[in-house]
Amino acid sequence: MDTGPGFFLSPFPDETLHSLLSRYCRLTGFASVRQAFSNVEHSYTFTRNTSFPCHLKESERLLKPVTGLDTNALISRHTLLPYFQPFMSPEQLVMTRRQMESRNGQGLKMRLGLIASSLERYVRVRFCPVCLAEDDQKHGQAYWHRVHQLPGVWICPHHVQPLSIIEPVWIRDKATRCFLPTDDNLDAHALALEVSAIQRDRLYRLAALSWSALDRDCDPLQHHVLQQNLLRGAQAHALVSSTGRLRLTPLADMLSIYFKGLPSAGEFSRLCPVRAKQAPSWVLKLLRKPRGAHHPLHYLLLADALELNFDDLAVQRSVQMPMSKSIATKVTAKTGGLAHTLKEMYSEGHSLRQIGAVTGVSVSTLHVYAVQLGIHVRARPSILLPALRQQIRDQLVSGKAFSEVATDCSVSLASVYRVLRMETDLKDMLSGLRVERDRENRRLRFIMERERNTAAHACTDYAWLYRNDRVWLKGKVQCIRKIARKRTAVIDWPSLDRELSLRIRECVSSLRARPGKPLRISVALIGRELNSSTLFEKKLLLLPICSLELKATCETLDQFHHRRIEWAAKELRARNAIFGAATLLRFAAIRPPEGNAASYLMKLINEA
Ligand SMILES: [Zn+2]
Structure with a gap:
């Protein structure tokens, strides 16, 4: 026979559920609430020290026999929900209570906007030292109060004392341990919140407001x-x-x-x-x-x-703020200047919009003023006339920007969007036109870049065109390649030939006249001198005059050696040296190709 736990647990005023569970565990002899409820399914959702403990129906099964509390009482007296519920919508409250009673807390804080506010992380484990002493005296046990855990509460609303906070880093991973504020190991991790004399009064008022919200347990x-x-x-x-x-x-x-x-x-x-x-x-x-x-x-x-x-x-008042009445009073009593301007400009035929631009008052407000002053103003048109609609449509189709259309048609930007919403086919048409225009722009840009001889792959829009307009791209790549070839063929080879042949002649003359040891006049030397080696190597067939000029001017080996020897003999004579054939050839840096030096020298002299 199950005799139950064999003790009674008296819930204290404003005690957190975690505090109640911690005291329950102490009585049953467990070190943590998780251990005490390890055989209860979903125990992890209500044993954590959090604002919205969930699966409370299961905790009710355990706690009701010893505390007499059902789920509703647990929620309204021992969780932070009463603090939140005045500011929730009725639907949010129903959903939250349902989730706390019988589901897990997944997505709950997100739906309530608590994650977005980023204030939920400031729900801290805090206590008031005076409350602890008082609780101990009154109930024989100190416990955690709900109000001290609320964000923004730094002062005890009952004793106007700064609260102490348990180091958040230390307690973070101990959310299921059953700590009570008087535990010895908490002392080392409790810090008193620093509150200056100036802050004290304001923080107290805020704490008292928070306590009111929590304690009232009022409807949304x-x-x-x-x-x-x-x-x-x-x-x-x-x-x-x-x-x-x-x-x-x-x-x-x-x-x-x-x-x-x-x-x-x-x-x-x-x-x-x-x-x-x-x-x-x-x-x-x-x-x-x-x-x-x-x-x-x-x-x-x-x-x-x-x-x-x-x-x-x-407070809920049946009468709303008397805003229009106050406007009327202001118009007649204090804003006489504006009323005068409004009357005068309107009688001159200006529109409310124009008057608004001059006075800096919105058209809606001017409209209210005008009605109060008894001026007959035309009601602001709420229907866009068919002709205007057509005009806006035509301008949009012609590709103008929305702001431009609004200015041209003298309507607001909102009206342009209204037309867009009303004309169901217009949106698709504009979207199609936009894609078309975009493609045209990309094609044009691609052609321009290609004509500047940018490689097709390096063009800005190549990847987009390859994905979306491949047929056109392939055709264009081939076509533009042909254009590029034609462009290279337009070099005027005959005139280049003539010009270059003259330069070859001049170059050869200057090489021959150059002082010092003569160099052999060859195609390679002339190419280097004229910076045209590549042309001579690859395009000589296109340069017939140059070809003839080179043939005529370039030296054979014998001609070159002869010129060298002439120079060497002149040099040696200038130094008054006595020299034979071998010395002459050595000085001229000529190695006789065959036979001895004297016979080669004789051959050169005879040929000359
Ligand atoms: Zn206190």
Whole structure:
């Protein structure tokens, strides 16, 4: 017979579920909650120290006999969900509760926008030393309070004492260990949060607001109710203009002063303004379009900055902000100048748009003013007339940019897009035209690059054309190759031949006249001198005059040796040397090809 655990566990006020489970484990003698619940399926989803423990139906099975708590009580009294739920939509709340009761927590924080806010990581293990002493006295056991774990809570809302934090790095991988705040080994890893005297008051107010949100356990407040209440707070600080627009610079200034009274570390570093003179984007979202999920700390911080308490934030009023009435009052009482300008310019035939451009007031606002002043203004056309539609269509098809079309047709850019949405075939047609134009541009660019003799593969658009326009590309590559060949054939060979032959003659004369030991006049030497070696090697057939000139001027070996010997004899005589045939040939650096030196010398002299 199962007699149950044999003890009763009394849940404490504002105790976290993890604290309750830790105390349960101590009574059963286990060292960690995971060990204590190892035989329970999905125990890992509710034994972790986290904001949204899941599979709570299973924990209910274990805890109800000893604590008397069912799942609903566990969620509303021992998890952080009551802190989040005023700022959720009813659908989000239903989904979250269902997931916490009987599913795992996969994707939960993502859907609630907590991952995006990046504030969830600042849910820390914190405690208030005064609370610990008080709990010990009152309940005989110190425990973890939910409110101390909330991001933005650095001060105990009950004792106005700075909290102590367990080193996040140390506790990170110990989320399933059953620590209680009085454990000896926690002392070494607990740090007191540093709070200056200036920050103390502001942090206390924020902690009290967080405690209100958590303790009330109230139903979801609608986003527009929260927005209206925040705007009302902003209006009280003159941060909303008479036309209902936010006054961004005073708002940024106010927030900048507000954040100076808060710590710059931890969660506050994620929330403070990034740029001077600019309100953080989350503030503008809450005041303008609070769609989707926002972290409660966003709402609470802004409410505190606007000096609203939780009741001010949560109050539901049946009457909306009397914005149009206030505009009417302003128009008649304070904005007489604008009213006068509006009347005068409208009577002169100017449109509201033109008046708006002069006065810097939006057309919608001017329209409201005009109605209040009894001016008969035409209602802004909500239907695009067929002729205008056709005009916009034609201009789009002709390939003009959207902004250009808007200017030419005197409509807004939004209207151009409206026409695009209305004309179902237009979008496909424009898309086809765009592709066509793109292809034409690429083809043109390819041809231009090829004609500059860029290799086909090196052209910018080769890869795109190869993938999307291969037939054209292949044809073009061959065709352009032919053009390139023709271009190389247009060299005027006859005139080059004439010109080069003259230069050969001049070159040979200068070589012969050059002082010093004579060099043999050959095709190679002339080629080197005229920088035309390649032409002589490869294109001599195209240069007949040059060919004849080279034949006529280049020396045979005997002619060259004869010239060398003449030079050598002259040199030796100039030095008054007595020399024979062998000395002469040696001085001329000539090796006789056959026979002795004297006979070769005689042969050369005779030939000459
Ligand atoms: Zn305390």
